[in-house]
Amino acid sequence: MTNEITKTVFLAGCGGGYDIFGGLPHYFKIKSSENYDVTLINYSFTKRHLLSKYSxxxxxxxxxxxxxxxxxxLTDDVYFPEQRLANELQVPIYAILCDYDETRIELIIEAYKYLIQERTIDELILIDGGSDVLLTGNEKQLGTPVEDMSHARAVHLLSSDKVKSKYIVVIGTNLEVGHGVHKSDIDTRLTALSSHAIFTWLWQYEHDDAVRYYVDIFTRCCPRHSIVHSLICAALQxxxxxxxxxxLRSRITKSIVSIGEETxxxxxxHFDDVMRENVYFERLTPTLNxxxxxxxxxxxxxxxxQCSENEEYTCGSTCIETCNYKPQICVLMCRSEYHDITLPKDLVETNDFPWIEHVDKVARALDAFSPDRNGWIDKSFHI
Incomplete structure (x- = not known):
């Protein structure tokens, strides 16, 4: 009998923070077969100076x-989930820095190419705690899609010759309500994807060692740093x-998320089944930060x-222009002009947005991807 490797798997936290912890039950199941080579990867909110000093x-x-x-x-006030998890599992964790200025999609691709080297990866699995990665952009309100979608786009651009199969796995989809996503939109999306689900696994704390190991490890890894996984673990118990x-009570005054079995x-x-309906995914070019x-x-x-003529916009002003392309925050119709957006040059030149020639500036809604400031998340912490 030999221990020859039969399958190589990348298991990656999709949207930053503690997402990699959501992959732990899957990790323990996969590792129960001796013939799997598993690499753990996390899109990391850990500060560069900590990564540089200790890794x-x-x-x-x-x-x-x-x-x-x-x-x-590594005191409780130090945010470094990758180090905590590496210490628990006694294996390396590969952290891809997630920074709004430094991180570009092409640099995420570079990181994966380094990890792949001359190998062929059988499966690359992106794990999301929540449902950001599932949403299409058609919803009334998005949560925090930037991290998930920049990572997903990089994975999408990896050659199929180097990565045979790509998957998306989610846990705790209803928790995105805490980020302002409408529960009805989450349910609608899950229904639309139901025929594409390749597995549905109800995690059970009492009857599944892999799930229990996840809860125990997360509990030892400064759980106050992750609202999402704190609520998943609470539901499991x-x-x-x-x-x-x-x-979490020093961070949150009240929860607006109801936890239960669906958590x-x-x-x-399959990766492509999720991304096929996304309205902006193909516009995320490699050079974008x-x-x-x-x-x-x-x-x-x-x-x-799109808005009808004379509709009131999010800033409180009223549309007074006639335009075939009426983005709800177009400054031709919104006179407040708070917050500027600088569009990438290559995006403007591709003319992907046919109304762009009419718009010099686009107003950025202050909380476009954030919950109500009176909601359950303290935005000074990562989830």
């Missing part, structure tokens, strides 16, 4: 975070309704949510 830099954005014995510096874990459901899809990705998504939202 090995491999590319512009890619860092190898190894287990460490000297962790006196039998909490329901608007329950708020004690360790514990993990669903997997995250601020520009944000702007492209916001502008696409304007195209999707």
């Amino acid at each position: 090995q830099q491999l590319t512009t954005l890619l860092f190898r975070v190894d287990p460490r014995l000297d962790v006196i510096w 039998g909490r329901t309704g608007y329950y708020l874990p004690e360790h 514990c459901v993990s669903t997997g899809y 995250l601020r520009q990705v944000h702007d492209v998504i916001l502008i696409a939202q304007g195209l999707v949510n």
Whole structure:
């Protein structure tokens, strides 16, 4: 009997923060077969200075975070989930820096190419805690799609010769309500994707070792830094309704998310089945940084949510112009002109947005991808 590797898998946290923790039950299931080679990757909100000091830099954005014995510096106020997870699992975690100014889609691609080297990867699985990665841009309100979609776009652009199969896996889809997404929009999207689901797994704390290991590890990794996984773990341990874990009460005054069985459901899809209906995905070009990705998504939202003549816009002004392309925040109709957007030169030149010649500036809605400021998330923390 040999231990020859039969399948190589990349398991990656999709949208930053603690998303990689949502892959742990899958990781433990995969590792139960000795013939799988699994690499853990996370799109990382950890600050560059910490990554540079305590891990090995491999590319512009890619860092190898190894287990460490000297962790006196890793106090509860230090945000570094990759280091905590590496210490728990005693395996390296590969962190791809997620920074609004530094990170470009092409640099995420560079990081993956470094990890792939001369190999062929059998499966690349993106894990999202929430449902940002599933949303199309047609919804009334998006959550925090910039991180998920910049990462997903980079994965999409990896050659199929180097990555045979790409998947998207979600857990806790209803939690995106805490980021302002309408529950009805989440349900509509899940229904639309239901025929494409390749598995649906109801996580159970009492009856599944892989799920229990995930809860135990997350609990030891400074759980106050992740609202999403704190609520998933609470639901797994039998909490329901608007329950708020004690360790989150310094961050959140009240929860607007009702947790329950649906919080514990993990669903997997083929990558292309999810991205096929996205209205802006193809416009995310490799040279864009995250601020520009944000702007492209916001502008696409304007195209999707077209307004009728004389409709009141989000800033409170009223449309007084006639235009075939009426983005809801077009400054030709919105006179306040608060917040400018600088469009990428290559995007303007492609004329993907036919109304662009009429618009010198586009007003940025202050909370376009954020919940109500009185909602459940304290935006000074990552989720």
